[in-house]
Amino acid sequence: MNDETARSWAYLAAVAEPPCASLIALVDELGPVDAATAIRRRSVPDAHRAVLAVTEARAATDTAVGDMERCAETGARLVTRDDADWPTWQLLALDRAETAQRGGAPLALWVRGPASLTAVADAAIALVGSRASSAYGEHVARDMAGGLVDQGWAVVSGGAYGIDGAAHRGALGAHGVTAAVLACGIDRDYPSGHAALLAEIAATGLVISEYPPGTGAAKHRFLTRNRLVAALSSAVVVVEAGRRSGAANTAAWAARTGRPLGAVPGPVTSATSVGANAMIADGDAALVADAAAAVSLAAPDGRDHRPEVRSRRTDGLPPDRLRVLEALPARGTSTVDEIAFTAGLPPSEVLAALAALDLAGLVDGVDGAWRLDR
Numbered sequence: 332m333n334d335e336t337a338r339s340w341a342y343l344a345a346v347a348e349p350p351c352a353s354l355i356a357l358v359d360e361l362g363p364v365d366a367a368t369a370i371r372r373r374s375v376p377d378a379h380r381a382v383l384a385v386t387e388a389r390a391a392t393d394t395a396v397g398d399m400e401r402c403a404e405t406g407a408r409l410v411t412r413d414d415a416d417w418p419t420w421q422l423l424a425l426d427r428a429e430t431a432q433r434g435g436a437p438l439a440l441w442v443r444g445p446a447s448l449t450a451v452a453d454a455a456i457a458l459v460g461s462r463a464s465s466a467y468g469e470h471v472a473r474d475m476a477g478g479l480v481d482q483g484w485a486v487v488s489g490g491a492y493g494i495d496g497a498a499h500r501g502a503l504g505a506h507g508v509t510a511a512v513l514a515c516g517i518d519r520d521y522p523s524g525h526a527a528l529l530a531e532i533a534a535t536g537l538v539i540s541e542y543p544p545g546t547g548a549a550k551h552r553f554l555t556r557n558r559l560v561a562a563l564s565s566a567v568v569v570v571e572a573g574r575r576s577g578a579a580n581t582a583a584w585a586a587r588t589g590r591p592l593g594a595v596p597g598p599v600t601s602a603t604s605v606g607a608n609a610m611i612a613d614g615d616a617a618l619v620a621d622a623a624a625a626v627s628l629a630a631p632d633g634r635d636h637r638p639e640v641r642s643r644r645t646d647g648l649p650p651d652r653l654r655v656l657e658a659l660p661a662r663g664t665s666t667v668d669e670i671a672f673t674a675g676l677p678p679s680e681v682l683a684a685l686a687a688l689d690l691a692g693l694v695d696g697v698d699g700a701w702r703l704d705r
Contacts, residue, residue, distance in 0.1 A: 332411075339367040340411045340439055341395035341402075345543040346370060346386045350425075350435040350555065353382040355412075358438065363411070394543065401544035405518045406533070407443035418452040418563065424588035425562050434558040434584075437541040441517035444510075444537040446485075451510050451537055455485040456625050457564035457585075459578045460494025460571040461603045468494055468571035468603060471595055473501035475570070478622025480507025481661045484629070485536070487512065487564045489556065490529060492522055494570045494578070503531055505662050506702070510537040510563070514556040516546035539563075557581040561588050565629035568593040568619050572606030579606050582616065591628040593619035651676060655684040656693060656703075664700035 332340075340363050347354045357379045358366045369375045370386050371393070402409060410416050417440075425436040442448055456479055458472055476486045476498045486502040488495040490511035502509035511532050513521060517540045520526035529538055541559065542552065557577065561567050561584035569592070572578040585592040594616035597604025610616035619625050648656065658673035659665055667685070671678045685701055688694040695704045 336363055338395045339363040341398050342367045342393055344439040345394050346389045349437055349541045351385055352435045355438050357382050398543045401518050407441055407517045409439055410442050410448055411439045416448045418449045421452040422562055441540045442537055443517055444533040446508050446537045451485045452563045455487045455564045456629055457487040457560050457567040458498035458570055459488055459581045461573050461576050462491050462493040464493035464571050465603050469497035472497035472570045475622050476501030477505035480505035482626055487560055489560055508536045512556055512559050513540040514552035515548040516542050516544045518544040521548045554580055558584045561585045561590050566591040568625050569607050570595045571603045573603055574605045576606050592616045593628050595619055652684045652688055655681055659703050664697055664702040666700050
């Protein structure tokens with residue numbers, strides 16, 4: 332992508348409040364450079380006159396250069412609809428007739444973090460729930476997120492307090508990939524109390540926003556954001572939700588986008604589980620009690636839809652190295668003596684195998700102990 336094209340995309344990503352179907356239609360017909368020029372000049376093809384109204388307030392203010400600079404300072408990038416990392420298949424559901432009028436797909440996404448957007452979206456499950464969560468809900472979210480990571484899935488949530496934060500921490504604690512979808516600019520830490528958590532997510536996973544740098548959080552943006560949480564996942568699980576909850580909105584988007592919906596049952600005396608219990612009782616959501624049940628939602632035919640990364644990396648390993656690899660726990664670390672005991676091999680052979688596995692990128696040494704490299 333050349334500089335002019337990049338600047339045009341950045342201008343278009345900020346010129347209208349997302350989502351904006353009329354803007355996407357114009358870009359699809361003219362391309363980003365000509366579409367940006369047409370909007371600046373207020374002269375568009377007759378079939379696209381609707382885009383003039385939605386861009387009127389911002390058309391004369393070009394923040395593209397500044398947005399790109401702030402994006403670079405944050406370590407972020409702009410992923411556009413013509414980018415190889417654009418999750419076309421996952422976002423296709425947002426362009427269907429019954430969903431487009433309510434939201435539609437994004438024009439572009441600002442992304443911070445080393446993970447591939449398409450790879451995450453190909454094998455992700457959303458865990459969402461109440462901000463005013465209970466200790467029970469947070470425990471379930473952390474444990475379920477860790478279990479999903481153990482089975483090779485990424486965890487998507489909204490970066491908020493409560494269940495969202497617990498889900499992100501559970502995935503990080505299991506050395507897995509998690510993605511936080513924001514309702515503000517990619518350079519904003521919202522909520523501010525999650526600045527460290529968002530930085531940790533961005534170090535290994537993804538922080539995602541369709542809002543340009545500098546955009547503040549607003550109620551309508553949280554509701555708009557929820558459609559992306561659902562669309563970028565293969566299934567949505569509501570861990571806790573009150574009678575009126577943002578998680579219920581995400582659940583509604585799961586239904587609109589055809590994503591399987593699950594909910595975790597909670598105590599009948601808990602206000603934070605009223606919504607989740609109602610979803611199950613009304614037949615809107617499947618009862619989900621653990622990570623295995625969540626995975627069965629995403630892969631109901633019993634087939635594993637995830638990329639076969641681990642199996643390819645271990646093909647052809649010598650028997651001793653495979654035994655050492657299998658002796659390591661799915662989560663946490665083990666010492667050489669513990670691995671030797673589990674594998675039934677002398678410590679000297681374990682050390683040699685670990686050295687080879689380390690070179691192959693399959694294990695990591697951490698403070699004198701060893702763990703699987705995810």
